[in-house]
Amino acid sequence: MPYLIVREPGQVAVSLLLREGFCVGRLAPSDLLLPYQQVSRQHACFEHDDEGGWVVRDLGSANGLFFNGIRADIGQLKDGDVIQIGPVKLTFTESEGAEIAHAQPLPTPDTLEPPGADRRLRMLFEVTRAIGALSDPDELLGRMLDAMLDLLGCERALAALREGGDEEPLRQVLRTREGRAPQGEVVVSRAILQALLVRREVVIIRDARERGAPHTLVTQGILSAMGAPLEAGGHLFGFLYVDHCSQASHFAQEDLDFLGALARLTAAALHSAQQHQRALSAAEAAGSSPDSPRVELLGDSPPMLRLKAQIRKFGASGSTNMLIRGESGTGKERVARAMHAASPRAQRPFVSLNCAVMPETTIEGELFGYVQGAFPGATHDKRGRFALAHRGSLFLDEIGDLSLAAQAKVLRVLQEGEVLPLGAGVPQRVDVRVFAATQRDLRREVAEGRFREDLFFRLNVGDVEVPPLRERVEDIAHLAQVFLAPAALNLGKRLDGFAPQALQALQAYAWPGNVRELRNEIERAAIQAEGLLVELDDLSPAVSRAVLSPSFLTVPGMSFAARFATLEPMERALCEDALAAARGNVAEAARLLGITRIMLVRRIERFGLRSREP
Numbered sequence: 001m002p003y004l005i006v007r008e009p010g011q012v013a014v015s016l017l018l019r020e021g022f023c024v025g026r027l028a029p030s031d032l033l034l035p036y037q038q039v040s041r042q043h044a045c046f047e048h049d050d051e052g053g054w055v056v057r058d059l060g061s062a063n064g065l066f067f068n069g070i071r072a073d074i075g076q077l078k079d080g081d082v083i084q085i086g087p088v089k090l091t092f093t094e095s096e097g098a099e100i101a102h103a104q105p106l107p108t109p110d111t112l113e114p115p116g117a118d119r120r121l122r123m124l125f126e127v128t129r130a131i132g133a134l135s136d137p138d139e140l141l142g143r144m145l146d147a148m149l150d151l152l153g154c155e156r157a158l159a160a161l162r163e164g165g166d167e168e169p170l171r172q173v174l175r176t177r178e179g180r181a182p183q184g185e186v187v188v189s190r191a192i193l194q195a196l197l198v199r200r201e202v203v204i205i206r207d208a209r210e211r212g213a214p215h216t217l218v219t220q221g222i223l224s225a226m227g228a229p230l231e232a233g234g235h236l237f238g239f240l241y242v243d244h245c246s247q248a249s250h251f252a253q254e255d256l257d258f259l260g261a262l263a264r265l266t267a268a269a270l271h272s273a274q275q276h277q278r279a280l281s282a283a284e285a286a287g288s289s290p291d292s293p294r295v296e297l298l299g300d301s302p303p304m305l306r307l308k309a310q311i312r313k314f315g316a317s318g319s320t321n322m323l324i325r326g327e328s329g330t331g332k333e334r335v336a337r338a339m340h341a342a343s344p345r346a347q348r349p350f351v352s353l354n355c356a357v358m359p360e361t362t363i364e365g366e367l368f369g370y371v372q373g374a375f376p377g378a379t380h381d382k383r384g385r386f387a388l389a390h391r392g393s394l395f396l397d398e399i400g401d402l403s404l405a406a407q408a409k410v411l412r413v414l415q416e417g418e419v420l421p422l423g424a425g426v427p428q429r430v431d432v433r434v435f436a437a438t439q440r441d442l443r444r445e446v447a448e449g450r451f452r453e454d455l456f457f458r459l460n461v462g463d464v465e466v467p468p469l470r471e472r473v474e475d476i477a478h479l480a481q482v483f484l485a486p487a488a489l490n491l492g493k494r495l496d497g498f499a500p501q502a503l504q505a506l507q508a509y510a511w512p513g514n515v516r517e518l519r520n521e522i523e524r525a526a527i528q529a530e531g532l533l534v535e536l537d538d539l540s541p542a543v544s545r546a547v548l549s550p551s552f553l554t555v556p557g558m559s560f561a562a563r564f565a566t567l568e569p570m571e572r573a574l575c576e577d578a579l580a581a582a583r584g585n586v587a588e589a590a591r592l593l594g595i596t597r598i599m600l601v602r603r604i605e606r607f608g609l610r611s612r613e614p
């Protein structure tokens with residue numbers, strides 16, 4: 001049987017079963033009463049034509065009827081035709097599911113009432129404030145759903161999010177009232193989905209036992225349900241949905257208004273979170289692209305130029321999993337970010353996780369996520385890093401620290417392209433490029449049975465090594481200068497650069513902590529510095545003494561002048577040491593050094609050293 005969906009301005013839309021001679025007008029005995037001035041007493045009627053189809057006929061009304069936007073006396077009806085009578089739109093439909101969709105357009109912001117005594121509206125405004133402070137969309141959704149359980153008294157509250165393409169299933173975040181176990185997935189009626197996602201309207205099913213209720217509700221034992229689309233900035237993010245099993249007519253018009261307003265706020269917050277994420281990705285891409293003048297992967301030494309060439313090559317491939325090897329602080333994460341930024345995934349998230357700092361008990365939850373109730377303490381659904389990195393890249397630092405059990409699960413995700421959150425029944429599809437970093441020799445770990453060989457081969461499709469800083473001494477001066485500028489700015493100081501001896505010490509030191517240690521050293525020296533240049537004395541003792549290392553004199557590529565300039569601090573340090581050993585006695589110190597007393601006195605004066613003699 002065909003139906004008419006009636007949409008009056010500002011009203012819940014209703015669907016009515018059509019019958020022969022169904023009459024629309026302003027006064028009784030019309031079957032559908034439309035109390036508007038533009039509607040005539042008996043305005044139009046619906047009837048069968050000779051071939052068993054349906055027609056709508058104008059009954060001589062003053063203002064006429066509009067059939068699909070065109071004024072007409074009669075119209076031959078087919079599914080989806082729209083008849084406008086005065087301000088009211090009637091949609092003729094023969095599709096089965098449509099009969100249940102008691103829906104209305106979302107309230108626009110100006111129809112939202114200001115906060116009054118009503119607890120719900122006050123709650124809404126509190127929630128709005130909370131949204132401003134939140135950058136984690138899942139936490140935001142959790143709060144929304146908790147508010148819905150509380151204020152709507154429903155049994156299940158669901159947010160379904162469209163994160164992939166139109167073909168992909170919506171991701172569900174579910175909250176259930178205490179005592180009702182969370183199920184793997186909520187099945188929402190096709191007709192409700194149509195209203196929410198296609199027509200983008202709010203939907204209310206007051207009593208699912210009534211004729212025309214969607215079959216899915218009845219089979220699931222649901223008596224009342226409501227839903228509202230999550231729409232903002234022209235983008236549909238998904239929908240909010242609530243239901244109740246033990247009570248019919250549980251939801252009223254004001255509940256629907258509340259849900260609509262909540263959906264509007266939530267969608268606005270999701271929209272801003274998305275914009276924010278895009279801005280971050282764009283900034284990241286600009287900052288770390290290997291060709292950018294603002295390149296954050298600093299260094300032009302031959303090893304760094306080779307590394308940048310590899311980044312361009314592997315970055316462009318987009319989906320090759322990569323193993324990034326290198327000592328601590330060499331910049332492995334930075335290299336992964338640069339590859340991500342150079343790849344077709346650049347606009348998608350870059351997510352990282354350090355496997356070494358996570359206790360074994362929590363690492364799986366972090367990686368794969370979990371559902372509410374999966375284990376004691378799992379009070380809400382949590383997305384894992386794989387899901388967060390969907391369509392983007394995941395950086396797994398210190399992958400060699402993963403337990404064999406977690407390695408097996410990571411391998412499964414890489415093989416199947418699916419992740420199963422702890423406690424969930426249904427896996428989620430994920431498309432993630434993995435960058436795995438390690439300081440360990442993974443081949444040896446494999447040989448000794450601590451790392452799975454099959455996972456090693458999955459990750460080692462591409463392989464780059466980040467050279468230690470001591471093998472690219474040529475980069476040190478530039479890195480130091482770049483790190484100095486923000487350090488000085490933070491301290492409100494003017495610092496133009498490094499005294500030659502200080503720079504020589506920086507270049508002579510072996511930097512076991514690599515670029516990270518260099519950065520920390522420069523920040524420390526900036527605090528110490530009192531002049532316009534960072535002096536040798538401003539550096540920490542371990543670094544400033546590095547110029548004394550004879551190996552420094554043989555650093556490849558260093559000029560004679562640079563090497564000769566290193567002699568002075570070396571001389572000074574030796575004089576200091578000898579004086580200390582001789583307890584300030586100049587003659588004794590000179591003897592220790594194998595020079596004359598007068599030679600030492602000249603040096604004491606030149607270097608401003610302390611001695612026991614005046």
Ligand SMILES: Nc1ncnc2c1ncn2[C@@H]1O[C@H](COP(=O)(O)OP(=O)(O)OP(=O)(O)O)[C@@H](O)[C@H]1O
Nearest residue numbers: 296297298327328329330331332333334397515516
């Ligand atoms: N080439 C570079 N240009 C600019 N900054 C760099 C470079 N390499 C490393 N850094 C900086 O050094 C620090 C350490 O880098 P990163 O965290 O990428 O190293 P890592 O090798 O991943 O370290 P770990 O193994 O300890 O996790 C960061 O502050 C990073 O910004």
